[in-house]
Amino acid sequence: MLSNVENTAVRACLAGGRHLRERFGDEVDAEFSRHDVKAAADRASEARMLDVIQSAHPGHAVYAEESGDVAIEGDYRWIVDPLDGTNNFVSGLPSFATAAAVLDDDGPVVGSVYVPVADDLFVVRRGEGVRYDGDPVRADSDVPPAKATVAFVVGHDVKLDGRLDEADRLQAALGDVTKRVVESWSPCVHWGALARGRLDGMVCFHPDDEEQHVGELLASEAGASVARPGDGLYVAATNGDVCEALLAAVS
Structure with missing residues (x-):
């Protein structure tokens, strides 16, 4: 059963x-607000993803970022992000x-x-690790x-409820103990980089479920050191020393 689910997730x-790759670089159809962007490409990508998922597993619950709860009953629940990094895309x-x-x-x-432009594909299953373009990878480094x-x-939600000052303080504290802090506008791209050991750490502050x-x-199955x-x-992080330093900084 899980092999079929995994195959559906990939497809x-x-x-x-x-579809996003075909539209990337074209004239943008989007609505801009201070803290978010909604693009027509989000909806088009989501429609294609939902068509694949619901055709293969009509009995599963599905939540999609643009549509909300598409189906609420089922032993499995899908969380679909059709365009992680909309601001980057537009x-x-x-x-x-x-x-x-x-x-x-x-x-x-x-x-x-x-990741369409780079043509990077990550697949993960609980207890079976992470595959990048078909090959096993680990979140491992001695940096x-x-x-x-x-x-x-x-x-x-952090951007909407007045906690950006706190986020800024956390980011500054991370900068004090590391070489570089990247403000992620496309978390899933960075999760993939962490799983390959190319990015040394991820710190999330009230993150969105979709990513x-x-x-x-990805982090747990790639063997990353994690803390909550x-x-x-x-x-x-890709090793315990980096994880402890990040944890100390945000604590």
Whole structure:
């Protein structure tokens, strides 16, 4: 059963992602607000992903970022992000992805992330590790904290409820203990980089479910060191020293 679910997750991400790649660089059809962007490409990608998922698994529950709860009953629940990195997409920056996570009663069990411009495909299943373009990968490096590059993820609610000052303080604290902090506008792209050991850490502050479920599954199955210090924070790193330094900084 899970092999079929995994196959569907991959096909859905490819269907949405390939459409995004075709549209990337065209004239943008989007609505802009201070803290968000809604593009027609989001909806088009989501429609293609949902068509794949619901055709293969009509009995599964499905939540999609643009449509909300599409179906609410089922032993498995899909979380679909049709365009992670919309702001990047409409700005002509190639850092964006499609993502799907599948949850059971114990949490995320299957996930897929596709980065269309780079043609990078990540597939993860609980207990079976992470594959990048078909090959197993690990979140493993011996980079010390002072030479580490980490991504900082801030959820949409933080931008809306007056906690941006707190996020700024956390980001500054991370900068004090690392070489570079990347403010992530496309978390799934960075989760993939972490799973390959190319990015040294991820710090999330009240992140959005659409990216976090698949991200945490990628981190854990790739063998990253992880910590949940509370107050909406999640830390993952490619080695224990970096994880401890990040944890100390945000604590």
